[in-house]
Amino acid sequence: MPKKMTKKIKEIEEVKMEEVLDGTVVYNVPFPKDLKDLDKLAPIIIKFPYHTDYIHSYGQDSPFFAGLTNKRLLGTECPKCKYRYATPKGHCMYCGTKAKWFELPQVGRIHTWTTCYFGSEEFLPECPYNLILVEFEGVDTLFLSRLIGAEEKDIKIGMKVKAKFKRLSKFKPTDVYFVPA
């Protein structure tokens, strides 16, 4: 990350230890003699976990993920108005017709991009990472993906990129990613 912080930003971004949620377990707290003092009691803050394994079906989009594990990138096309979706849509957003699968080219260009230095908790360990929206020749919509092998300073709109596929599929859209072509 470039640039030295100004004095003001140093004040705003105070130096402090990171807050973590592995604090001590407490089974009792003090209690006042007089009930009138209860309003002065500091709030009691507890922790509870929340974890769920979802049974998420990709439904009509499933062939896209089957494609990724076979190194094929699939989009959908409206048979009626010929609108082509780089990120699959089961039905055309414009005429409502059921769309058909077609194979996307594995080379495209960067339509826009960013480098994330922070992220959602799930992705924090991967920071910094690059996000790109890829445009493909003759396709009407874009595709969101990761760009590997380039840093913020190297990335430009219009840059040619090519698809690569994970050998061990996770059946996630990240089974495909892009590298500079």
Place this chain on the structure above:
Amino acid sequence: MQKPQRPVYMVSGGVSKFTKARPDITFQPMVKEAYDYALQDLGIPHKKFFEIVDGSVASYFSDHFQRQLMSGIMVQDYLGLCPKPSHRVEGGGATGGLCFQEAWKSVASGHMDICVAYGFETMSHVQTWKGNEFIALASDVSFDYPVGGFYSGYYAMMVVRHMHEFGTTVEQMAKVSIKNHKNAFWNPYAQKRIPDLTVEDVRSSPMVAYPLTRLDICVMSDGAAVCILASDEGLKKLQKASRQSFKPVKITGIGRGTDAMRMADRPHGEVILIPREKPSDYKKLKYPGVHSFRAGRTAGKMAYEMAGILEPIEELDFIELHDAYTSSEIQTYEDLGLCKYGEGGPLVESGKVEVGGQCPVNPSGGLIACGHPVGATGLMQAVFAHWQLQETINKHFGNGKLQIKNAKRGLIHSHAGTGTYVTVTIMEKV
């Protein structure tokens, strides 16, 4: 769309100050703080108000933050509004704006004479990065979230394209941050009141997602806001119940728009034109792409038609818009037709959107300085607009520095990520 048969007024509002965390109370009393303020300003005690109020609409975005479903009814009972009718509204960041408009509909349709819109969010119950994860679940979990689900990343990609299309600069974005933090200095409801930020400060703040730094982005918060809306009939009932006189503000325009959840799916077509724009203005522009918000343009256009506005920047005295990002404030100038597409960056530099300028934008400091407890935000904007149009900023802020002199007409704008739902409401002095 036809004009509604009945005029609708906002009669009072209240805000429970937005803050990083409110561990001292749960969400119900937080809403009550705003509710009690609104009633006190109206001069009607709750018991008397209960006799005349017809119902309410609840606004909150996420059930994840508290792991509590049906929080709305818990507010309804805590406020003592049971068994009156109510329902919850949800539409991401635009939840508050949608709630306000649902309350408007309840009154405009004749279903209610007096309706309370209340909104809140308690985002402090999880750590910031978990909160970012919850917010990112408001993106397609099959195709977008797993790739790097992070809202700041999405908005960063949108503004990178805006910079490419129009030459918008990071310095122009920093100027939005400077302006909004500076305005907030005089707003006691704002969290971040910094009168003297510089472009260098904003740019040297930690980078979150290029080109957005921490000072380009609003913060998650706890907070609540309440608006009370009424018909002419409702006004009479309120007047009778109140021991004091109050100044209602008329709601004269309502608009909403939508766009595809996945940014990748947005079309690259023709600009939706508003009056005084012609197709030749945008010969080479593919619209909305990911650089502009078609939902915002649609909402603005609809509200302008209803309120009879042809030249927004000349006919509006101020705007409170959804500046979750400095970039989205610039993009929204264009969607709302304060300038042509591509001229948002130069507009912030022109000074026209400063307090004292032609059309101040976010005189309150906006989301950037006040914070963004999602369900409360759109209603907070309505409360600030209400006070501007009543010319009671001095009373509510304890100083009149941010009072727009002679404010006759204002606009509030609520926006859900990444431009999926947008609401625009026009409010006017009576």
